[in-house]
Amino acid sequence: MREIPMYEPAKIEKKWQKIWADNKAFAATNDYSKPKYYTLIEFPYPSGQGLHVGHPRPYTALDIVARKKRMQGYNVLHPIGWDAFGLPTENYAIKNHVHPAEVTKKNIDHFRAQLQMLGFSFDYDREVDTTDPNYYKWTQWIFLQMFKRGLAYKSNMPVNWCTGCKCVLANEEVVDGVCERCGSPVVHRQQSQWMLKITAYAQKLLDGLDDVDFIDRVKISQRNWIGRSEGSEVDFQLEGTQDKLRVFTTRVDTLFGATYMVLSPEHPYIEKYKDQIKNYDALMEYRAAAQRKSDFERTEINKDKTGVEIDGLRAINPMTGKSIPIWISDYVLMTYGTGAIMAVPAHDERDWDFAKKFGLPIVEVVSGGKNVQEECYPDVATGTMVNSGFMNGMTVAEAKKAAIEYAIEHGFGERKINYKLRDWVFARQRYWGEPIPIVHCPKCGMVPLDEKDLPLLLPDIKNYEPTETGESPLSKITDWVNCKCPQCGGDAKRETDTMPQWAGSSWYFLRYCDPKNDMALAAKEALQYWMPVDWYNGGMEHTTLHLLYSRFWNQFLYDIGVSPVSEPYKKRTSHGMVLGTDGQKMSKSRGNVINPDEMVDLLGADAFRMYEMFMGAFDQAIPWSTTGAVGCRKFIERVWRLQGILTDDEGLSDDMKASVHATIKKVSEDFDGMKFNTAIAQMMTLVNELVKKGSVTRGEYKALLLLLNPVAPHVTEEIWEMNGFGAPIYTQPWPEYDEAAMVKDEVEIAIQINGKIRGRIMVPANLTREDADTLREHPDVVKAVGDKQIVKFIFVPGRLLNIVVK
RNA sequence: GCGGGCGUGGCGGAAUGGCAGACGCGCCAGACUUAGGAUCUGGUGUCUAACGACGUAAGAGUUCAAGUCUCUUCGUCCGCACCA
Numbered sequence: 107m108r109e110i111p112m113y114e115p116a117k118i119e120k121k122w123q124k125i126w127a128d129n130k131a132f133a134a135t136n137d138y139s140k141p142k143y144y145t146l147i148e149f150p151y152p153s154g155q156g157l158h159v160g161h162p163r164p165y166t167a168l169d170i171v172a173r174k175k176r177m178q179g180y181n182v183l184h185p186i187g188w189d190a191f192g193l194p195t196e197n198y199a200i201k202n203h204v205h206p207a208e209v210t211k212k213n214i215d216h217f218r219a220q221l222q223m224l225g226f227s228f229d230y231d232r233e234v235d236t237t238d239p240n241y242y243k244w245t246q247w248i249f250l251q252m253f254k255r256g257l258a259y260k261s262n263m264p265v266n267w268c269t270g271c272k273c274v275l276a277n278e279e280v281v282d283g284v285c286e287r288c289g290s291p292v293v294h295r296q297q298s299q300w301m302l303k304i305t306a307y308a309q310k311l312l313d314g315l316d317d318v319d320f321i322d323r324v325k326i327s328q329r330n331w332i333g334r335s336e337g338s339e340v341d342f343q344l345e346g347t348q349d350k351l352r353v354f355t356t357r358v359d360t361l362f363g364a365t366y367m368v369l370s371p372e373h374p375y376i377e378k379y380k381d382q383i384k385n386y387d388a389l390m391e392y393r394a395a396a397q398r399k400s401d402f403e404r405t406e407i408n409k410d411k412t413g414v415e416i417d418g419l420r421a422i423n424p425m426t427g428k429s430i431p432i433w434i435s436d437y438v439l440m441t442y443g444t445g446a447i448m449a450v451p452a453h454d455e456r457d458w459d460f461a462k463k464f465g466l467p468i469v470e471v472v473s474g475g476k477n478v479q480e481e482c483y484p485d486v487a488t489g490t491m492v493n494s495g496f497m498n499g500m501t502v503a504e505a506k507k508a509a510i511e512y513a514i515e516h517g518f519g520e521r522k523i524n525y526k527l528r529d530w531v532f533a534r535q536r537y538w539g540e541p542i543p544i545v546h547c548p549k550c551g552m553v554p555l556d557e558k559d560l561p562l563l564l565p566d567i568k569n570y571e572p573t574e575t576g577e578s579p580l581s582k583i584t585d586w587v588n589c590k591c592p593q594c595g596g597d598a599k600r601e602t603d604t605m606p607q608w609a610g611s612s613w614y615f616l617r618y619c620d621p622k623n624d625m626a627l628a629a630k631e632a633l634q635y636w637m638p639v640d641w642y643n644g645g646m647e648h649t650t651l652h653l654l655y656s657r658f659w660n661q662f663l664y665d666i667g668v669s670p671v672s673e674p675y676k677k678r679t680s681h682g683m684v685l686g687t688d689g690q691k692m693s694k695s696r697g698n699v700i701n702p703d704e705m706v707d708l709l710g711a712d713a714f715r716m717y718e719m720f721m722g723a724f725d726q727a728i729p730w731s732t733t734g735a736v737g738c739r740k741f742i743e744r745v746w747r748l749q750g751i752l753t754d755d756e757g758l759s760d761d762m763k764a765s766v767h768a769t770i771k772k773v774s775e776d777f778d779g780m781k782f783n784t785a786i787a788q789m790m791t792l793v794n795e796l797v798k799k800g801s802v803t804r805g806e807y808k809a810l811l812l813l814l815n816p817v818a819p820h821v822t823e824e825i826w827e828m829n830g831f832g833a834p835i836y837t838q839p840w841p842e843y844d845e846a847a848m849v850k851d852e853v854e855i856a857i858q859i860n861g862k863i864r865g866r867i868m869v870p871a872n873l874t875r876e877d878a879d880t881l882r883e884h885p886d887v888v889k890a891v892g893d894k895q896i897v898k899f900i901f902v903p904g905r906l907l908n909i910v911v912k
Numbered sequence: 913g914c915g916g917g918c919g920u921g922g923c924g925g926a927a928u929g930g931c932a933g934a935c936g937c938g939c940c941a942g943a944c945u946u947a948g949g950a951u952c953u954g955g956u957g958u959c960u961a962a963c964g965a966c967g968u969a970a971g972a973g974u975u976c977a978a979g980u981c982u983c984u985u986c987g988u989c990c991g992c993a994c995c996a
Contacts, residue, residue, distance in 0.1 A: 323916070323917075326915080327915090327916080327991070327992090330916090330991085331991095331992085335996090337996080354995090356995090356996065357996075368996090411994085435994090437994040438994085438996080439994085439995075439996095441995095443996065444996095446996095448996080449996090455913090455994090456994050456996080457996085459994090524996090526992095526995060646991085649991085650991085650992090720924090720925095720935085721925085722924060722925055726917095727989085727990095728924070728925090729923095729924075731923080731937070733937055733938075734923085734924060734936065734937050734938095735937095736937085737936050738936085743951095747951090783924095783925075783935080783936095784925095784927095784934085786936090787934065787936075790935055790936075797952090854931090856930085858977075860977090861930095861975095861977050863931060866931075900930090902930050902977095905930050906930055906977090908930080908977060910977095
């Protein structure tokens with residue numbers, strides 16, 4: 107046993123981090139002739155709290171992938187940056203009277219130091235920062251391109267108003283009726299808003315999913331979010347007027363059963379027919395009550411339907427010609443479909459509840475259910491049309507076709523595809539965001555800034571407080587607001603809203619390809635070479651927000667010839683959350699937050715990284731366990747101590763050959779398949795075998811260190827160097843395995859009688875099903891069978907032998 | 913309510929339909945030690961003195977064989993929210 111020095115992670119980790127930095131070991135090169143690999147993690151929001159133990163999980167996972175791909179000869183782009191605009195920083199700045207830019211800089215420096223402490227192989231030369239004017243210049247540029255093509259527009263819309271942030275939120279940012287960021291209640295409010303027409307890309311965003319390798323959960327969520335539904339739009343004549351009331355329905359077959367209609371309380375016809383409506387005040391009261399509620403409250407009370415009948419306005423069912431009443435109710439949303447529905451209580455649960463409550467007629471048009479007066483019959487798969495004139499006797503499917511054809515022919519309907527996806531509210535009345543590069547001119551209207559005048563810098567101001575009126579703090583800086591119209595040169599005013607935090611993160615993966623370019627958002631050749639991202643990992647919580655937004659921006663940029671690919675991400679995976687030791691989500695209020703700095707002090711970065719990967723399946727939420735993490739530290743020390751039993755043999759010893767090759771295979775495959783925990787378990791098994799054997803050859807040790815390097819990069823480099831194994835591991839090729847070397851002569855298989863284990867025997871490893879009959883003579887088999895009758899003889903090579911007996 | 917996931921020892925978790933519990937934590941015993949919260953060795957699902965039986969939330973089914981596939985139920989987590 108040789109004397110070996112103590113393992114001191116603090117020392118060797120700093121040493122290797124410096125060597126990597128000094129040698130730019132992980133810089134992606136611009137050698138476009140090499141095969142490339144682009145790994146991407148969601149760049150962090152540099153919050154004041156610094157890194158928590160959740161961050162390093164996906165970061166370590168893709169660091170492993172990046173390091174392995176480099177060793178396999180790829181030119182790897184593994185970048186990092188900062189998604190630094192946003193409310194928490196602004197709120198902190200307001201509270202502490204510091205400029206958000208200063209706060210941001212401090213937070214970024216802290217984050218970078220923490221990431222470096224963990225030894226991630228990021229290419230720090232390609233860092234991007236969304237708050238850097240050289241970066242947001244291009245965010246603004248993309249906005250202008252959208253504006254010029256009508257995809258960015260202003261609209262007076264009911265918007266979500268956060269009572270805490272004094273700010274408008276996207277629908278997607280409202281969680282359970284409260285603001286996703288601050289938790290304050292969200293109410294509805296009418297406001298003129300910048301919108302991005304993501305709905306124009308609904309179908310493309312849907313279609314694009316067919317060609318990408320995203321985990322199923324992500325695809326399903328995005329499909330549901332986009333929510334395509336095929337149906338029809340049908341016009342109902344407003345009785346006594348020239349107007350028609352248009353509805354969207356997926357059940358046009360049930361048109362004969364439409365016994366009343368329901369409008370959203372915000373429907374414009376209520377204003378339009380104000381004079382004709384006798385209970386206008388009651389309607390207004392109902393509408394006001396509905397608007398005071400958030401979406402959440404509006405739906406909370408859904409067990410008990412509410413509504414008011416419009417007195418003085420009725421519609422004609424186009425099929426029956428009958429006059430039917432019109433109601434308003436908050437369960438009909440202005441933001442989906444046409445803001446009005448035809449109600450078929452016999453065959454729609456909500457309509458049935460509503461009709462029962464208000465005593466409205468229920469007419470069966472599809473037979474096959476029970477009495478529709480007692481129970482709704484919404485089944486579309488079975489049933490025959492009744493009470494439906496020319497459609498009687500048809501199936502539902504036939505009636506759907508017949509009804510819409512009839513409607514088209516008679517000019518009161520058309521086929522229509524609807525999406526749940528809504529346009530993206532793209533403005534914030536806040537300071538810390540990208541200024542929207544638009545000027546309001548009394549003569550020319552909304553005028554885009556000239557591209558050569560970008561970036562439009564965020565002015566330096568003292569007071570960032572949101573205004574009580576809901577206007578941006580920028581509106582108070584008159585010498586910034588007042589400007590000349592780029593078109594006519596006359597006096598004009600700047601747009602004072604800023605962009606939401608999602609803007610900068612919607613295209614950062616393109617900037618990484620060429621982050622310092624000031625002529626374009628990135629050079630064509632760079633984009634051509636690096637895009638698409640080969641592997642993007644991020645949280646499930648971003649599936650319907652960031653992931654969809656960034657696909658939208660990239661598709662737009664593809665359409666205008668900027669991005670070379672229509673889909674930006676080839677593969678998308680998602681990591682599970684790291685929970686507190688109590689199995690609950692980590693949060694300050696619960697007091698179960700684990701600090702990564704403390705963990706690195708205790709364990710070293712290598713053991714910390716290893717535990718993050720070993721703790722459980724990568725895609726599942728796992729509680730943190732510090733004692734479990736100590737086990738990883740012990741394993742690393744075990745690897746370290748192998749130096750004490752190192753021999754001079756450069757090869758593999760005969761009895762280890764199969765294990766070493768099997769480990770190379772298992773680790774290689776498991777890293778690619780995100781099964782980091784079982785890859786590490788396999789390496790632990792190998793080390794256990796080596797310790798048991800009592801010696802390790804240089805060849806065996808090298809193989810182990812190469813495999814372990816992506817997980818524990820510092821300690822493996824140190825051992826490699828101490829024992830003169832050659833140039834640093836980061837320059838070494840990934841080990842290859844030899845299938846032939848793994849083959850053993852004999853394997854143990856189980857003998858089962860009627861599926862129950864009755865013994866184990868050794869058989870030649872290459873024994874095939876055809877040759878297995880010889881096993882009938884095997885003494886152990888004969889013994890196990892006894893005097894019973896063999897009915898069936900099933901041999902699974904390398905696994906087991908199952909004999910069915912009577 | 914709809915959609916999706918999950919349910920395996922004391923704990924985290926393994927397991928292309930083919931020997932359930934790999935690997936790690938914890939625990940027990942032993943060795944080496946002045947000492948051990950270091951290291952090494954052995955053990956560790958439940959019941960049983962043992963042979964053996966039972967065992968992957970519960971119940972049924974398919975199969976020579978089910979943690980894995982199908983159905984029902986329960987629990988739990990996540991997403992969505994009256995979507996016409």
